[in-house]
Amino acid sequence: MKYLIIGASAAGLSAALKIRELDVDGEITVLSEEKSPPYSKMSLPYLLSGECSKEEDLYLGIPEGVKLLLDKKVVSLKEERKVVETEAGEEFSYDKLLIATGAHPYIPEVEKKGLPPILSIRNLEDISGLKERIKNSKEKRVILSGAGLVNCEIADALLKIGVPSVFVIRSNRILSQILDEEGSRIIESCAKEKGIELLTGENIKTVEERDGITYATLESGKVLKGSCVVFGKGVRPSVDFLKGTGIKIGRG
Ligand SMILES: Cc1cc2nc3c(=O)[nH]c(=O)nc-3n(C[C@H](O)[C@H](O)[C@H](O)COP(=O)(O)OP(=O)(O)OC[C@H]3O[C@@H](n4cnc5c(N)ncnc54)[C@H](O)[C@@H]3O)c2cc1C
Known part of the structure; x- marks a missing residue:
């Protein structure tokens, strides 16, 4: 057979x-x-x-x-x-x-200006790509779009190498698909204590790269600076x- x-x-x-x-x-x-x-x-x-x-x-x-x-x-x-x-x-x-x-990974449609670094994490090349991007960018902070398990693990790994991160979360809390409200609040307070930023009720509208820096414009009009955007919005x-x-x- x-x-x-x-x-x-x-x-x-x-x-x-x-x-x-x-x-x-x-x-x-x-x-x-x-x-x-x-x-x-x-x-x-x-x-x-x-x-x-x-x-x-x-x-x-x-x-x-x-x-x-x-x-x-x-x-x-x-x-x-x-x-x-x-x-x-x-x-x-x-x-x-x-x-x-x-x-x-599912990467939602966002308006892109230039060739901005938009990543997701699923294979070995994604990790080397992210490391490379952090190394070469003038701004180290990583913009994490979506707060599911994979992006939470990436935020934790970044913390361990001293790279700051900011979450852009469409819903009103972290890990909303797998935790109840109380569980989310516990994780959120640990994350904030460690310096991880959380922006809830927000969504990325445009991503642009200028002079080695990535700019993500949110639906509220707020602009975030970072090394790249990592989407963690499911598969x-x-x-x-x-x-x-x-x-x-x-x-x-
Ligand atoms: C960062 C991260 C953390 C995770 N943590 C956890 C966790 O803690 N617990 C948990 O349960 N799960 C976790 N997962 C999810 C887990 O890794 C997946 O559920 C698991 O890998 C699924 O295995 P799979 O074999 O079904 O598919 P995949 O792992 O997706 O593998 C499919 C393989 O098929 C290959 N392939 C696809 N199309 C073709 C084609 N046309 N021809 C040839 N090859 C092809 C792909 O390249 C890939 O190598 C995590 C995932 C990631 C990325």
């Missing part, structure tokens, strides 16, 4: 491990669009804070006997022939296919390559 898994992260690799257990002779191939070996995405903030000093510290183990192929972005699926095609035009056939392509399923196939997609 030929198993093909698209996506080499938490879901894809744990599935590969389980399939290996259940079918010792099957051929298992995992395709990843990323160039680096699989790593723990939830540990990315540790790479920013320095608690993990190198990318290798985040690498995940590859189950024995599983073939991992990097830099293979799947762009289409031909169900009738049981093959997937990569961006480079290679085809991989399967008897059974598992789609474990996870999600990518969307990575299922574009399934368009036009017969595969039913719910929420992804």
Whole structure:
């Protein structure tokens, strides 16, 4: 039996491990669009804070006997022939296919002037991009749009390396999707005590870069200066390559 898994992260690799257990002779191939070996995405903030000093510290183990192929972005699926095609035009056939392509950050439409640094955190390059930007910008402060778990972890990591941050929060409190009001207020007071700024009931309208500084204009008209804007406004399923196939997609 030929198993093909698209996506080499938490879901894809744990599935590969389980399939290996259940079918010792099957051929298992995992395709990843990323160039680096699989790593723990939830540990990315540790790479920013320095608690993990190198990318290798985040690498995940590859189950024995599983073939991992990097830099293979799947762009289409031909169900009738049981093959997937990569961006480079290679085809991989399967008897059974598992789609474990996870999600990518949602970045809302904002008006941009010039080529402002707008980032989100989901992969290794995002962390190196953020570090680079902080290093090269005249203004160190990071503007965090959205106050969910990922941006909260980024604010905490920035604090550990002495980089200030400011949250722009559309709702009236931090972590509003996962905490009740009382919980949010506890986190907010800890954050403020540590020097993290919180602007609630606000939203970014325009982002502009001038002379190595990022300016974010909020709907209220207030202008924030920073090194970059990091959006943490949730994710969307990575299922574009399934368009036009017969595969039913719910929420992804
Ligand atoms: C900073 C951060 C902190 C987090 N903290 C936590 C936490 O504390 N607790 C928690 O439960 N979760 C946390 N998460 C979320 C957690 O990382 C994800 O839920 C988890 O990674 C999902 O795993 P997955 O395998 O489903 O998908 P993903 O991790 O999204 O992996 C999908 C993989 O498929 C690849 N891929 C996508 N499309 C294609 C394609 N067309 N062809 C080939 N490859 C493709 C992607 O490049 C990616 O490598 C955090 C995430 C981040 C970013």
